[in-house]
Amino acid sequence: MTGRGMTGRAHAADVMNRAAPEHHTLDAEIERIRREARRRFGSFVLDVANPGSHFRNKECRPLDNRVFEQAGGLGLMGFSLPPEIGGEGRDKLAWGVVVEEVARLSRDPGFAVLLDISVEITELILSSGTPELIETYVPDLVAGRRFGVQGAYESRDPYDYHSTARLEGDVWVLNGAKRFLAGARFADLFVLFLRDEASNDMLAFLVEKDDPGxxxxxxxxxxxxxxxxxxxxxxxxxxxxxxxxxxxxALSELNTYARIRRTMSACGVLGALDGVIENCVNALDPRKRGGRRVLEYLNVERSVGEMRMLLQSARASVYRALDGTRSPDRDPYFDEYATVAKHHASECALRVGQLVMSLQGGEAYMSAFPWERFMRDILGLISGQGSQEMLLLQLGQRTIVDLEGKRVREEAAERAVSKLADGWWALHAAAHGGGEEYADAVAAVVSAAGLDTSDTFDAFEPAARGAVAALLERAHALVAAVRAGRPPEALPQGPEGLFEGRLARLAAGAWGLLACGVANETGLLARLLEPCTVREAAEDLLPPALAEGLLEALVAASVVRRDGEGRYVADEGLERVLIGGPRASAFTARLRRALDGGARLRDGKPVAGRESLTGCGGEAAALADVLVNSLLGRLEGLPELLDRPGAQVGCAAGDGGRSAVELARHIPFVPVLALEPEPVTLGTAGGDGEIRIRVDDGTGRTAAGFAARDFKEAGGFKEADRLALAWLPASGLPDPEQLRAAVGTATEALLPGGWLVLPCPLPPKRPLGAAAARLDLALAGGRTPADGEVEGALTAAGLGHVRTAWDDTALGVRLIAARRPA
Ligand SMILES: Cc1cc2nc3c(=O)[nH]c(=O)nc-3n(C[C@H](O)[C@H](O)[C@H](O)COP(=O)(O)OP(=O)(O)OC[C@H]3O[C@@H](n4cnc5c(N)ncnc54)[C@H](O)[C@@H]3O)c2cc1C
Incomplete structure (x- = not known):
């Protein structure tokens, strides 16, 4: 049977199209409104508003404001105004399309803009909530019997007007001048923004043209x-x-006004553009040059194509802004889409104007043709409705604040999870029965947690200690059962009601960490990237009651929140550690290390390997990514050295090849020489990268101890290795002497100008966090070098440019880099 027979498909479009018959595009909606606008208001624009426009413009005479009364009679003024005041209540998208269509048909580019200004003024008056104002002015404005405009501009900052208002008794006295108002010459009313002499606050007043003064x-x-x-x-x-x-x-209200006015100005620009492009092509139709129609010249086709592209891209941004006006989440004062729409449509118009000037040749410069007028008119867009430059400034400021806010939220979310680990470690340390191995680190945690002061200790003994041990027993039993694929039906009893004061807070944190670790390992947490009910979250993953218990524990730990509809969703700052990728692996590794380290402290199991050390195993991908994508350009000369024939990257993580694989994936085409305590099988995990394993001499050294001796002897780096870069996680080196030895041998193996990079632990500043991080690392078989120890070893080895090249407090890692002199 042929493919066609099997599927009934005959064309690429049969497969590639994703048409949904019930779907209505925004374009289709707009087209419907455009037709309605044309039917209802087209002849009014063409027959009433347009005639005489050319000569009015030439004589600098304003529109006759009786035209607005006719517009009111047709329902144009009230189109988007609320029904309670006699409007039709259509949304701003529909109104924007009407403004566009009026501008397209109009010979007068200001006409559509003026209509909108009066509509927005009506809305401003409505928003005052003052019945006297509303009753006096709104009916006339809706009917077009009166016309209102806005005046703020003074060629000064909006908070710093010279024009003032002064309250004398119950009368306001206004003085000053507003220097730039569209429609000022025929308006009946003005909404003017002035500075209150007493408070310096910005106020707005409704002023009539016939008010004395x-x-x-x-x-x-x-x-x-x-x-x-x-x-x-x-x-x-x-x-x-x-x-x-x-x-x-009134400044905030002015911003709200500017937000919609910008969008509507942009709608006016769309209509004007559409109209001018059509007129331009029509005017060129009969024109011939060199015996051919100019419309057949490639360069003319291209220019018309560019005009069309500009129109369509302007439409895309303006329609998006219009659609956004219907969203309840719209910022009430600054609308990014509106700002982009005004700026982009204006830039497109300026370029279209230039193209029209070029296509129309000499006629473009004659006042008898519409092109030079178009050009002059659109130049008003450069400063009208917020100068183009200011719009970019505002967008830039907004973007920077938003991105900084995002980063702060992400760091705070990850830090909140690591803070839960404080409680986890405090409880484990407090419940620790003794034993020499981790005694100092355990004592430091107990002390930093404040559990060693006599009061607390008394309160803690003996019943509380038993309750802590039992709580941890339940926690680790849960982890073991979930990992064994036999999760319990429900979450075991947590710490609620068991403890008081400080211990209660620490226990709550510990339980939060447990929930976070289990939810992360099982995939429950990642599901909460989207809001989920318990059932959706648990499906095919965990028994519902257990999932619900975990979700509630996560809510209590502020890692997850419940929305208004009872759905659970992860803190948005956690998104980057839940969507997958290097950061997610590091997050998972960190949680796993805490769960495993806690278990190790309870039952004294030996350290399995170096995968849990800072910067190794699950954290390696994040660091390799940072190395290549953030640091490469900052480690002077490294890119060139990596290109050098025969150069290698050395990796002394010794974590079963996991760091070497990540380095090879991120730096393909340069061989990675990996020092490993034992032979490892990597398969194709390194992608394009070549990984050469060098194993120690097999004399049975401990994993932590292998580094220093091997470098010197069988399995260490050697001078002939020609390393452009050596990667040496410092937490795996058991004491300062071995750190110095490892740095020394790695330095000898570096090419002149090569870089040594050491991932190092970066404990939190808070004392309990720092003590907990040290205990956590000690249980993983690692060590936190003392302040300045690593830098000292690098300097002693003769390396230069010693510096912390990167750090991340949320990950708890920094990268210290140093360069071998060339
Ligand atoms: C056709 C048209 C119609 C108008 N209609 C009205 C109207 O109806 N009502 C009304 O009130 N006004 C109206 N205006 C005025 C208009 O609102 C202002 O011209 C516009 O807001 C720009 O203000 P500005 O002239 O003070 O220029 P500025 O704000 O001074 O901008 C000029 C340049 O100065 C620089 N600049 C200014 N401030 C900063 C800053 N804080 N930081 C860095 N750089 C800065 C920027 O490079 C900017 O491009 C109209 C203007 C035009 C052209």
Whole structure:
């Protein structure tokens, strides 16, 4: 049977299309509204608003404001205003499409913008909540009988206006001038933003053109001549208190206004662009040059193509902003999409203007044709509605704050998990029966946890100690059962109600860590990247009651939250450790090390290998990623050395090849020489990288002890190894002498100019966290070098450029780097 017969498919589109018959695209919705706008308002624009536009513009005469009354009669003014005040209540997406369509048909680019300004002014008045203002002005504005505009601009910062308002008794006295208002020459009302002389707060007032002391003044501009751009001068204008639009903080309200005005300006730009492109192509249609129609020249096709591309990309950003106006999550003051839309549409318009000028040749510069006017008008977009430059500044500031906030949330979330480990280790240390091996580290934890002061200790003995031991017994039994694939039906009893005071807090942390470790190992935590019910979270993973118990414990530990619908979702800061990848492996390794270390302290099992050391095993991928993607360019000369024929990367992690594999995956094509205490089989784990294993001489040294002697003898690095980079996790070197020896042999093996990089533990600053991290590492068979010890060893070996090249407090690791002099 042929493929076609088997599947009934005949064309690529049969497979590649993902059409869903019930799906309606945003474009389809917009197209429907566009048709409605054309049907309802098209002839009004073409027959009423357009005639005379060319000469009005030439004579710098503003629109006749009676045209707005006709627009009101047609329902244009009330299209998006609430039904309670006689509007149609359509959303802002629909209104934006109407503004675009009006601008497309209009010979007057300012007309659609003015319509929108009056609509937004109506909304500002509605938002005042002052019945007197609303009843007096709103009906006239909706009907288009009166026309309102906004004045804020003074060529100063918005918090620093010269124009002021002063309260005298119950009358406000306004003085000053607003220097740039669209529609000032024919508006009946102005919403003006002024500084309160008493408080310096920004206030807004509704001012009528006929209020005594108000003088609208004509202002000459480069373009937009029919828009009635002008100024408003205020001289001892006395207003009743009811004319105050909001009681305080009008700046925030101005930002809300700017947010929607930016979007609507951009809609006007779309319409103007669509119109000018069509007119431009139509005007070129009869034109011939060199005996051919210019529209057939490749360069002309290309320019028209560019204009179309600019229009479509402007549409994409503007429609997205319009769609965003319907989202309940929209920022009330700063709308990133609106800002992008205004900026991008304006830049597109400026470029289209340039292309039109170029395509139309000499006619482009003649006032009798519309092109030079288009060019002059759109130049107003450079500063109107927030200057292009300021929009970028705002976007930049916003982006930086958002990214910094994200980083802070991520670090805080990971730190919160590591803080749970404080309680875990405190309980294990307190319950530890004695034994020499970890005595100092255990005592340090008990002391840092405050469990050794006599009061606490008395309270702790003997019943509490028994309860702690029993709690840990239940915790480790749970881990063992889950790992053995026999999870219990429910979470065993936790610490609630068992302890008091400090011990209760530590026990709660310990239980949180247990829940986190189990949820992470079983995959339950990763499921919570999306909000889940208990059933969804548990499905095919764990018994529901156990999952629910774990989820509640995670909620209590603030690692997970329950949303309004009772679904569980992980703290958003944990996303980067739950989606997979190097950071997730490091997170998992850390939790596993705590669970395993706790078990080891209880039953004294020996250390299995070096995989749990800081910077090794599960943490290696994250560090190799940092090495290549953050540090490579900062370790001077390293990229060139790695390119050198015969150069190698040396890896002395000795963690069963796991670090070597990660280095080989991240630095393919350069062989990795891995020092291992025993032979290892790696398969194809290293990808493109070649890994050469060098094993020690098999004299039965402990894993931790192998490093120093092997470097010198059978299995260490040798001078002939030509290492461009040597990777040497410091936590695996048992004492300062062996650290110095390992650094010395690695240095001899480096090429001149080669780098030695040592992953080192970075304990938290809080005393209990630091003591717990030391105990944790000691139980994994490692050690935390003293402050300055590693740097001292590097300097003693004759290395230069010694520095902490990278650190991460959430991971608890830093990379110390040093360079062999060339
Ligand atoms: C066609 C048109 C219509 C308008 N209609 C109205 C209207 O109806 N009502 C109204 O109130 N206003 C109106 N304006 C004015 C408009 O709001 C302002 O021109 C606009 O906000 C820019 O303010 P600005 O002129 O003070 O320029 P600035 O804000 O001073 O910007 C100029 C440049 O200075 C730099 N700059 C300014 N501040 C900073 C800063 N904090 N940090 C770093 N750099 C900075 C930037 O490079 C910026 O590009 C209109 C303007 C035009 C062109």
């Amino acid at each position: 108000v003088t609208p003044v004509h202002m000459d501009t480069m373009g937009m001549h029919t828009m009635g751009l002008g100024q408003v001068i205020l001289h001892d204008v006395r207003l009743p208190a009811a004319r105050l639009v909001w009681r305080a903080d």
